[in-house]
Amino acid sequence: MKSKNQIADSMYGSNFDDLYGGEKAAVTKRYKAQAKPKKTVRRAPVSAPAPIGAGVDAAVVKFGRPGINGTKESVVVPGTTVEKAAEQAGMKVNLTKEGFVVKESSTYEVGQVLIKNQELYDGDLIFIVTGVDSN
Numbered sequence: 001m002k003s004k005n006q007i008a009d010s011m012y013g014s015n016f017d018d019l020y021g022g023e024k025a026a027v028t029k030r031y032k033a034q035a036k037p038k039k040t041v042r043r044a045p046v047s048a049p050a051p052i053g054a055g056v057d058a059a060v061v062k063f064g065r066p067g068i069n070g071t072k073e074s075v076v077v078p079g080t081t082v083e084k085a086a087e088q089a090g091m092k093v094n095l096t097k098e099g100f101v102v103k104e105s106s107t108y109e110v111g112q113v114l115i116k117n118q119e120l121y122d123g124d125l126i127f128i129v130t131g132v133d134s135n
Contacts (some may be wrong), residue, residue: 004031059122063091064103066127082126082134083116091128099132 008016008027016027059078063086064071074089082100086093093100100114104125108114114126116134 001034001036002031004028007031059120059124061085061089061120061122062125063089064125064127066129071125076120078121079119081117082114082120085120086126086128093128095135098128098130099134101127101129101132103127 002010004016004027007030008014008019008023011027011030012019012023016024019027057078058075059080060073060075061080062071062073072089072091074085076085076088080088083093083095086100095116100116102108102110102112102114102124104110104123105112105121106123107121108124113132114134120126
């Protein structure tokens with residue numbers, strides 16, 4: 001960082017004390033505009049954050065109707081029933097006309113009809129189809 005005398009010498013070829021009022025103001029303005037050296041502060045090392053959901057048991061299940069706007073996910077605690085998980089995903093199911101059929105699962109067979117009180121597991125994809133009894 002340059003001193004006021006160094007700035008005055010480079011601008012006017014004179015010492016700061018020998019300058020007139022306006023010249024001193026210009027030198028002072030340049031002096032204050034200089035980037036001040038930043039102080040470095042050492043901080044304690046930060047440990048890596050835990051992944052989201054670490055230590056929390058959760059299952060991600062998907063629901064869909066064949067041919068209608070894809071699937072909707074629901075994150076539930078293990079042991080949640082099919083009916084409750086569908087409600088949480090925002091799927092309106094008329095159990096007198098529709099039922100639950102397994103499309104993908106590591107626990108159930110593909111095509112298996114689920115009753116509304118059966119548990120869901122992580123990764124299950126359930127179709128809601130007409131003409132299936134899930135009561």
